[in-house]
Amino acid sequence: MGRLEQCQSDYNNQMDLKPVSSSLLRDLTGHLQPLSRRRFVANSMRLLLLAGSGPLLAACSGPSRPPIQSMQYLDAGQAELFQRLSEVLLPTEGTALTSRTEVPVVANVDTLYGYLPPQTQADLSTAMDLFEHAGLVLGLHFSRFTRMTDSAAHSYIEQWQQGHSLQQGIIMVLKKLVYASYWRDEQTWGPLQFPGPVSERWGLTSLGETPLPGNEPIGGKA
Amino acid sequence: MMLKVTTAADLQTERLELEADAVVVGSGAGGAVMAYELAAAGKRVVVLEAGPYVPSSRFNEKFPDMLELLYEEHGNQANKAGDLLVLQGRCLGGSTVVNGCVAFRVPDFILEKWGREFGLTNLTPESLAPYFDKVERNLSIHTNQPHEINRNSQKLQAGAETLGWSVKPLNRNIRDCALTGHCLSGCKTDRKQSMLVTYLPWASHYGAKIYSDTRVTRILAEQEHGQVNAQANRYGKVQGVEAETIDPLTGRKVADVRVKAPLVVAAAGAVQTPLLFLHSQLGNASGQVGRNFACHPSTMIVAEFAEEIFTWQGAMLGVYVDEFEHPDKGGFVLEGGGAGPVELGMATEPGTGAAYLDFMSRAKHYASCVSLIHDHNVGRVSLVDGQKRIEYAIDERDFPAIKAAFKAAARIYFAAGAERVFLPTGDKWVIESVEQIDAVVDPIENHPFALRMVSYHPQGTMRMGSDPARSVVNPYGESHQVKGLFVSDASLFPTSIIVNPQESVYALSHYIAEHILARAEHYFA
Numbered sequence: 036m037g038r039l040e041q042c043q044s045d046y047n048n049q050m051d052l053k054p055v056s057s058s059l060l061r062d063l064t065g066h067l068q069p070l071s072r073r074r075f076v077a078n079s080m081r082l083l084l085l086a087g088s089g090p091l092l093a094a095c096s097g098p099s100r101p102p103i104q105s106m107q108y109l110d111a112g113q114a115e116l117f118q119r120l121s122e123v124l125l126p127t128e129g130t131a132l133t134s135r136t137e138v139p140v141v142a143n144v145d146t147l148y149g150y151l152p153p154q155t156q157a158d159l160s161t162a163m164d165l166f167e168h169a170g171l172v173l174g175l176h177f178s179r180f181t182r183m184t185d186s187a188a189h190s191y192i193e194q195w196q197q198g199h200s201l202q203q204g205i206i207m208v209l210k211k212l213v214y215a216s217y218w219r220d221e222q223t224w225g226p227l228q229f230p231g232p233v234s235e236r237w238g239l240t241s242l243g244e245t246p247l248p249g250n251e252p253i254g255g256k257a
Numbered sequence: 258m259m260l261k262v263t264t265a266a267d268l269q270t271e272r273l274e275l276e277a278d279a280v281v282v283g284s285g286a287g288g289a290v291m292a293y294e295l296a297a298a299g300k301r302v303v304v305l306e307a308g309p310y311v312p313s314s315r316f317n318e319k320f321p322d323m324l325e326l327l328y329e330e331h332g333n334q335a336n337k338a339g340d341l342l343v344l345q346g347r348c349l350g351g352s353t354v355v356n357g358c359v360a361f362r363v364p365d366f367i368l369e370k371w372g373r374e375f376g377l378t379n380l381t382p383e384s385l386a387p388y389f390d391k392v393e394r395n396l397s398i399h400t401n402q403p404h405e406i407n408r409n410s411q412k413l414q415a416g417a418e419t420l421g422w423s424v425k426p427l428n429r430n431i432r433d434c435a436l437t438g439h440c441l442s443g444c445k446t447d448r449k450q451s452m453l454v455t456y457l458p459w460a461s462h463y464g465a466k467i468y469s470d471t472r473v474t475r476i477l478a479e480q481e482h483g484q485v486n487a488q489a490n491r492y493g494k495v496q497g498v499e500a501e502t503i504d505p506l507t508g509r510k511v512a513d514v515r516v517k518a519p520l521v522v523a524a525a526g527a528v529q530t531p532l533l534f535l536h537s538q539l540g541n542a543s544g545q546v547g548r549n550f551a552c553h554p555s556t557m558i559v560a561e562f563a564e565e566i567f568t569w570q571g572a573m574l575g576v577y578v579d580e581f582e583h584p585d586k587g588g589f590v591l592e593g594g595g596a597g598p599v600e601l602g603m604a605t606e607p608g609t610g611a612a613y614l615d616f617m618s619r620a621k622h623y624a625s626c627v628s629l630i631h632d633h634n635v636g637r638v639s640l641v642d643g644q645k646r647i648e649y650a651i652d653e654r655d656f657p658a659i660k661a662a663f664k665a666a667a668r669i670y671f672a673a674g675a676e677r678v679f680l681p682t683g684d685k686w687v688i689e690s691v692e693q694i695d696a697v698v699d700p701i702e703n704h705p706f707a708l709r710m711v712s713y714h715p716q717g718t719m720r721m722g723s724d725p726a727r728s729v730v731n732p733y734g735e736s737h738q739v740k741g742l743f744v745s746d747a748s749l750f751p752t753s754i755i756v757n758p759q760e761s762v763y764a765l766s767h768y769i770a771e772h773i774l775a776r777a778e779h780y781f782a
Contacts (some may be wrong), residue, residue, distance in 0.1 A: 196684065234435065242448055
């Protein structure tokens with residue numbers, strides 16, 4: 036099997052692209068790039084997202100990563116996306132903060148994702164697909180997000196943050212999921228000197244129910 | 258002492274038939290006060306709460322856990338665009354369990370506007386004063402004392418005073434505050450005077466029966482010709498409600514519930530109350546049910562100081578700047594509000610990766626305040642294919658107030674010695690000096706995801722007014738169309754009220770209850 040065929044095989048095995056709603060596709064492609072590039076972007080996105088195939092060489096760019104298991108709610112591709120996002124968004128190495136690797140960030144994202152209503156999950160799933168694959172055709176990255184180098188991935192995120200409001204929305208939601216999944220872990224609070232729960236530690240006692248008040252009518256003024 | 262509540266786990270039957278003088282839908286600020294006032298007057302009251310009963314002993318002071326346990330949609334309720342988080346309590350006691358305790362009376366100029374524009378001439382500062390007085394006594398509402406104003410609020414206060422701007426201690430409904438700063442996770446030691454420890458147990462004392470895990474699915478009404486039919490969008494009389502009790506652990510239905518009552522009070526909040534009317538296809542001849550939604554958007558402005566602030570330590574909300582409260586002066590207030598790592602970590606973001614972690618690593622040096630504006634009622638809560646939809650976008654008329662609030666907060670913090678100010682925007686906006694304020698804030702444009710907004714005080718979807726063509730309920734909270742069907746929550750407000758709404762809901766609910774009791778023979782015969 037040649038390199039191209041191998042890439043195609045790997046790609047097809049790893050990808051489970053979902054159809055994108057025409058309205059979302061129209062909105063995204065209509066705004067992702069300046070007017071002169073809209074047709075190119077639209078066509079490229081269709082190729083990528085509707086036909087389920089993409090620029091094969093680009094899909095193979097970057098180092099291969101160890102496979103990630105699907106989780107309770109996130110599939111393997113989505114889990115890999117959040118794993119990569121957490122690496123880029125939370126570079127805790129060399130800081131006084133709790134190491135990202137000590138916090139089950141992706142598992143926590145999975146829990147949060149599970150709480151979302153079905154429609155929101157479906158929308159987010161589409162957004163994840165777009166974020167993962169738009170780099171193949173936009174911004175000269177020619178790569179899926181999870182295959183980008185650290186600096187390229189950082190640059191890609193920044194582009195989305197400063198892009199069209201739809202891009203901003205997608206990256207803000209993805210970031211919030213990652214941040215919430217990191218900071219919710221008690222291990223991360225110590226370096227900030229955030230004490231967490233205090234009532235039991237301080238020996239506070241419950242005041243219980245408040246005694247019944249007197250209840251004289253106001254006087255029929257209503 | 259545990260509150261006497263029938264939960265899904267307590268039910269031994271698949272069909273529950275109840276009869277009462279009044280059924281109250283929702284157990285938050287509006288529902289609990291209504292239940293108590295009616296029960297204390299000798300009426301047989303049933304309270305149906307969709308959320309679970311979570312006693313305070315289960316509050317663990319970990320905000321993410323409590324978001325999932327106590328809030329609507331586990332803390333994920335959002336508008337359709339996804340750029341506005343709508344946080345509401347979904348538990349016995351409703352949002353009163355998870356709010357920041359701040360208590361205000363409706364500003365006088367708001368009541369004047371309601372009288373002038375919506376015919377609510379019955380609601381004046383004078384007519385409502387006895388109700389405010391009473392709930393303030395009952396709920397230990399008091400002005401924050403010096404020990405309740407933490408370093409976070411001291412910074413806001415110092416900056417405002419330096420500029421000569423009006424700043425005041427907030428009023429809060431709390432007894433002997435333990436200064437844990439965990440208000441939004443519920444008060445573990447029952448100092449917050451939420452409905453869970455006040456009006457609900459008081460209502461229970463007078464015989465009100467409280468059911469949790471029980472979601473009302475339909476209001477029943479009798480049409481003029483006597484047929485019980487929920488299709489009535491005409492004049493008629495309320496008959497009761499149908500509900501379902503759902504096991505909160507499995508999501509499975511435990512029982513069908515039917516309550517027969519000549520009086521129904523919808524107090525499920527500004528999102529759920531209109532949905533209940535729409536599901537029931539009742540009381541919407543005006544077409545106003547679910548319209549006029551004001552989210553009362555809140556944004557958090559963060560300022561960095563050289564010294565340690567520990568914004569999360571002490572009473573969560575201390576002081577507020579009311580210099581710009583009147584719409585003629587800006588139409589916004591700034592409240593000194595603390596935040597833990599999860600909230601801080603999502604409130605602003607000066608950069609990606611290392612820049613973000615650097616920002617968070619200095620969290621103890623931050624002071625924070627929240628802005629609240631008098632937004633226009635431009636949103637809508639509706640049913641689309643049977644599902645809830647919340648639509649809201651910041652109106653162009655309101656965006657200047659938000660930017661003015663950013664500028665005012667930045668001026669205050671720099672006057673207090675801040676080194677930089679971080680704005681709650683989707684993009685990276687950081688102000689490094691007072692001279693930069695205008696240059697940084699002016700270019701911010703209004704578009705989806707431009708701001709990091711939270712709605713803690715949704716309101717306005719069941720507009721109260723004297724004109725049946727422009728409102729859903731009359732000046733006493735009763736449906737213009739369905740006799741005996743009342744609304745008693747923040748959805749009544751015909752406009753947003755700028756300030757935190759809980760006390761106004763308490764007082765209004767009390768007012769409506771007295772109106773009902775004064776005409777008891779009209780409703781209960």
